Amino acid sequence: MRYMATYDLMEAMRNTNQWLGATARTMASYPIFSAIPNPALQWAAAWGEVTERTFERMVVKPDWGIRTFTCEDGKDHLVDIRTVVEKDFGDLIHFDVTGREEQPRKILLVAPMSGHYATLLRSTVKSLIVNSEVYITDWHNARDIPVSAGKFDVEDYTLYLADFMKFLGPDVHVIAVCQPAPLTLAATAYLAEIEPEAQPCTLTLIGGPINPDAVPTDVTDFGARVTMGQLEETMIQRVGFKFKGVGRMVYPGLLQLASFMSMNADRHGKAFQDQIMRVSRGEASDHDAHNRFYDEYLAVMDMPAEFYLSTVERIFKKCEIAKNEFVVNGHRVDIGKITDVAVKTVEGDKDDITAPGQCIAALDLCTGLPDVMKASHVEPGAGHYGIFAGKSWRNNIRPLVLDFIDANCDRKNRRKTDSNIVNLN
Incomplete structure (x- = not known):
């Protein structure tokens, strides 16, 4: 094919x-x-x-549809969606509410690269923009990326996240939704060793497959059942002549959509x-x-073939994150080196894609973190989509995440103050 x-x-x-x-x-x-x-x-x-x-x-990238926001002054302020970091395979964009004072809470939303655009998190962005400066990873459709841009696999993805975190600074709070959760955890650990001063303040992992073997689902069963050769032969295609990425090997969005819909065809x-x-x-x-x-x-959007195949092989089959054996750019990442970033996991009780138990595995990997800096939450009755959008997110999960962010931001500031006092003495 x-x-x-x-x-x-x-x-x-x-x-x-x-x-x-x-x-x-x-x-x-x-x-x-x-x-x-x-x-x-x-x-x-x-x-x-x-x-x-x-x-x-199927071939149209949705608009964010976030044009104005009503601030505390009762006036509607325009929302300027600006690209602050531009890269070949994805940008970092900022939802800047013009005329509003800069909010002290800065949040980086890591959107999935799993077939849908970052606009899938539109309602999540809207709920956070109320009292936060929101940034999000905006991944590009692989069919529009020239072959000259090179490859993009899980290691490149992890390095992109590390670069975005370094750009935003150590006061940023990272929220990773679904697929990027294990790679965001790895990026944080990578920074903890390479550039510890660039680590984020907090890390919240929502419905991510940190350890896919913890609780089997249809997704993990498929990954274990199919060989890499079969996946490459049946799922990977070259981009056609009418697109900028002509010749690039991709996992086409239309094939992904067929897979999504077949899971709930009726x-x-x-x-x-x-x-x-x-x-x-x-x-x-x-x-x-x-x-x-x-x-x-x-x-839907096309994914780079190397990213899709390396995700299946290294995250799902070999469970490199779960076994703490992930390597980035020749460097073995040790998740236990995370010692100064509070970590919270969120799972849905009815999640049939990333079953409860897969994401909370991150806390066991963070052996260098004290228990006071770890937290977890399982939302009763919530499915996969509900834990980052809808009523479950708005009414229950969002307040818990923001409380976690604020509590650990205060704790980190107190530690810095105490450290400065000790140094002065």
């Missing part, structure tokens, strides 16, 4: 389905048919509208059937619940 023609064929199929939807919608909505009301035509127009939108969204199928009926009855809208969710869910 590792041919440009295969990649282009997949894009042609997507484009054809989008065209079929547009054609059905246009023909069934032709004005002359309004003189002869026909439920079949209404259904065909609805099918076309939903189909066109569905396949169109639920997704029913969701689209129901949406078609709502559209035919005139009950749907451009920003209804279905469109809000699927406009984001269907927008």
Whole structure:
């Protein structure tokens, strides 16, 4: 499957389905048919509208949609989304609320590189921007990155995170969501040894596979069952001719989307059937619940092949993070060297992707941290998405995370003050 023609064929199929939807919608909505009301035509127009939108969204990067924010002064302030660090495979962006005093709490959100754009964390950003300066990793679609930019694997990802942390300084609070949790832990340990003064103040790991073998799930079973050769042959393709990254080996977003949806095929199928009926009855809208969710869910990006394959092999199969055997740029990272960064883990009781038990394993690896600087939380009834978005995040998890951040920031400041007093004496 590792041919440009295969990649282009997949894009042609997507484009054809989008065209079929547009054609059905246009023909069934032709004005002359309004003189002869026909439920079949209404259904065909609805099918076309939903189909066109569905396949169109697969190649569009969603907008952040965060344009203004109401501050304590009661006024709406513009939100300037600025790129503060620009790199080939991902940028660091800042949500700068213009006209507002700089907030003392500085947060770095590490977004997953797992098929969806960083905009998947839009609601998380909105909830944190209230009283924090929020930064986030904005990973690029691999199909738009020229081959001349080189490779990008788990080690490069870890070094990117280390660079972002160094740029933001030691007063930053890092929150890693899902896939990047083990690599963010490794980046923190890497800094603890190489540049200890650049370590973040706190580290919160949300639903990440620190030890995938701790509690098996369908995801970990798949990783253990399939060989690396099989993955490379069936999942990896070369970017086609119409994109900047022509020739780059990637795990295509469309294949990832097929995998995502196959895990809950019945639920997704029913969701689209129901949406078609709502559209035919005139009950749907451009920003209804279905469109809000699927406009984001269907927008997928290609991952660099080396990143995908090294993640499966080193994080899931060999469990290098869980065994504290991870190597970055020739340097063996020792997670036990983290001694001055408070670490908290968050898990969902009903998480079927990263089951509870996989993320909390990070605390056992932090052998150099006193217990007072470790914390964990399991959210009752919350699934994977719920632990960083939705009611569970807003009402329960977010307050706990911010309390953890503030408590350990104060503790660190007190330690610095005490140290300065000792030095003066």
